[in-house]
């Protein structure tokens with residue numbers, strides 16, 4: 039695990055000394071947008087027009103942020119438009135690798151060994167963490183974006199005129215509600231599990247833990263009266279929550295010490311999770327072996343033996359009770 043400093047790779051764990059043991063996530067730096075006509079998006083520069091075969095998505099199947107982009111690629115029918123390379127679940131001294139002997143598909147564009155090579159191809163003096171997902175532009179030979187929250191918005195609409203798929207997970211009339219629930223879910227839950235698991239003082243851990251479970255309990259109550267987070271329509275807010283929930287009992291509960299309750303023990307959350315998992319195409323985006331291997335094997339400061347647990351037994355294909363809800 040490490041980062042680039044002026045284009046040079048350094049093997050370094052997160053610094054929590056200067057923040058009283060708190061894990062602070064670095065903001066994504068590469069923020070251009072693919073748009074239908076190539077005009078600039080909400081940030082970054084213009085010149086990234088939606089075209090078949092032009093963009094390549096780099097993901098880890100273990101990573102909840104990358105998982106969002108894979109789900110959107112599937113739900114928006116983009117498989118033939120955007121191809122994918124998958125890194126190995128092990129993220130050790132060189133960061134993400136394309137080790138085919140260890141579960142990676144290989145880097146199908148450049149045959150690189152390491153993800154950091156892609157970042158320095160984009161910018162030879164890059165400084166920052168080398169994260170997935172990454173959306174790459176084959177035409178301009180550069181990174182479009184390394185921010186999953188924005189990549190899913192691009193997938194949601196930029197290619198509609200090419201694919202004819204007009205499913206909308208960020209509809210105009212629900213945007214305010216979606217933005218509001220995203221805030222709670224991001225800080226409390228998506229990033230909350232990391233803040234809990236990567237805390238290096240008791241106080242930072244307990245604070246993150248309490249924030250996490252209070253957010254989960256809020257969501258549990260909300261889901262008592264409605265099928266999805268903002269009502270009866272399935273939106274991006276649900277998919278953003280889903281990728282954390284699906285990893286929770288297998289990884290965050292034990293490895294990140296998020297162990298007040300399992301998701302299985304919350305009636306609404308457990309049924310809701312199965313409901314989302316059973317949406318057509320979604321189960322195929324889940325790779326529990328990569329998930330467990332990544333966290334337990336890569337975070338050697340949390341789990342120095344690198345032993346990966348066999349359990350728990352989980353079955354997300356069991357029936358759920360949410361079909362007839364409003």
Ligand SMILES: N[C@@H](CCC(=O)N[C@@H](CS)C(=O)NCC(=O)O)C(=O)O
Pocket residue numbers: 039040065066098100101102103104167168169170171184185186187
């Ligand atoms: N803001 C980014 C965060 C992505 C992220 O943190 N990905 C993790 C994998 S789960 C990563 O690549 N971490 C490597 C590191 O922090 O060095 C996004 O949502 O796209």
